[in-house]
Amino acid sequence: MIISAQGLKKTFVTKSRKGTQTVEAVKSVDLDVKSGEIYGVLGPNGAGKTTTIRMLATLIAPDAGTARIAGYDLVKEPGQIRRRLGYVSQAGGVEEQNSPRAQVVFAAKIYGVPEPARAADDILKKMDLSEIADRPGRTLSGGQKRRVAIALGLVHTPPLLFLDEPTTGLDPQNRANLWDRIRELREQGTSVLLTTHYLEEADALCDRLAIVDHGVVVAEGTPAELKRSVSGDVVTLRLDELERAATVLGPMAKQTRVDDDMLRVYVDDGEHALPPLLRTLEAEGLPLRSIALERATLDDVFLAKTGRSLRDTGAAA
Numbered sequence: 001m002i003i004s005a006q007g008l009k010k011t012f013v014t015k016s017r018k019g020t021q022t023v024e025a026v027k028s029v030d031l032d033v034k035s036g037e038i039y040g041v042l043g044p045n046g047a048g049k050t051t052t053i054r055m056l057a058t059l060i061a062p063d064a065g066t067a068r069i070a071g072y073d074l075v076k077e078p079g080q081i082r083r084r085l086g087y088v089s090q091a092g093g094v095e096e097q098n099s100p101r102a103q104v105v106f107a108a109k110i111y112g113v114p115e116p117a118r119a120a121d122d123i124l125k126k127m128d129l130s131e132i133a134d135r136p137g138r139t140l141s142g143g144q145k146r147r148v149a150i151a152l153g154l155v156h157t158p159p160l161l162f163l164d165e166p167t168t169g170l171d172p173q174n175r176a177n178l179w180d181r182i183r184e185l186r187e188q189g190t191s192v193l194l195t196t197h198y199l200e201e202a203d204a205l206c207d208r209l210a211i212v213d214h215g216v217v218v219a220e221g222t223p224a225e226l227k228r229s230v231s232g233d234v235v236t237l238r239l240d241e242l243e244r245a246a247t248v249l250g251p252m253a254k255q256t257r258v259d260d261d262m263l264r265v266y267v268d269d270g271e272h273a274l275p276p277l278l279r280t281l282e283a284e285g286l287p288l289r290s291i292a293l294e295r296a297t298l299d300d301v302f303l304a305k306t307g308r309s310l311r312d313t314g315a316a317a
């Protein structure tokens with residue numbers, strides 16, 4: 001394991017004129033990240049993702065809990081850990097005036113990299129930035145800036161990279177491009193811990209993930225395991241008497257859920273479950289407006305664990 005954390009906890013106390021406010025940002029988080037994998041922390045805004053990744057990156061101290069990262073103790077050996085990780089914050093930190101090359105060379109010097117110019121050249125090439133490496137930062141697109149931010153975090157070739165919401169605000173094409181770069185890093189042996197509130201990103205990119213909500217891990221595993229844990233398929237039905245339909249179909253399903261104007265019926269094998277479902281509805285005199293059969297998504301996992309949809313929490317899919 002490159003990261004093994006148990007019981008991480010962080011409470012923020014803020015004092016203002018209105019009084020003291022206490023936020024339990026992270027209540028208790030356990031995480032195990034294997035060497036060479038892309039591990040995701042998926043959750044809605046305010047779930048505690050940034051706080052978790054900042055504790056693991058030694059940027060803020062946990063109130064409780066223990067962790068070993070790259071073989072070192074989080075509390076006792078933060079300096080050793082810092083040397084072995086790259087951290088790219090949500091904001092990114094790319095300067096407007098200087099070129100990506102100047103910034104990456106500067107970062108290499110700060111890290112004490114032996115040949116800063118060559119190291120910068122290598123990482124700029126890897127992140128597909130060579131052509132634009134000498135332009136001022138302000139002329140770069142959003143996607144290029146994110147790649148420069150990652151180059152800044154990687155110039156000292158750490159075995160572990162932390163990315164806090166790496167693709168937030170990027171269009172689908174730039175997002176897919178960044179996923180490819182992150183996959184290449186994994187191929188070259190870098191372990192990646194990233195946070196995201198994009199369901200699709202967690203599903204497509206991460207080898208394993210933890211779903212967090214209100215500062216706790218509510219589910220953990222590979223995307224496929226997580227989806228299987230809810231059920232294989234979801235039958236979505238639109239009809240008038242949703243509650244009655246839920247009651248009559250309940251015994252035939254792993255779970256049923258009424259969401260706005262539809263009923264979601266979770267079943268193991270949708271294709272075989274459909275005919276008896278339809279027969280039952282007909283026998284009960286429940287006419288359908290529409291029906292759809294879909295594979296379970298990570299949102300279904302979030303829904304099953306928290307009672308809410310991640311899409312409804314303000315996080316885009």
Ligand SMILES: Nc1ncnc2c1ncn2[C@@H]1O[C@H](COP(=O)(O)OP(=O)(O)OP(=O)(O)O)[C@@H](O)[C@H]1O
Nearest residue numbers: 012014023025044045046047048049050051052197
């Ligand atoms: N320095 C701080 N002082 C006070 N409260 C904080 C501080 N940092 C975070 N919080 C609070 O802790 C909670 C968790 O925040 P955190 O940034 O870890 O969530 P997140 O899952 O990363 O959310 P987002 O996706 O919006 O970045 C939030 O309620 C936030 O307001």
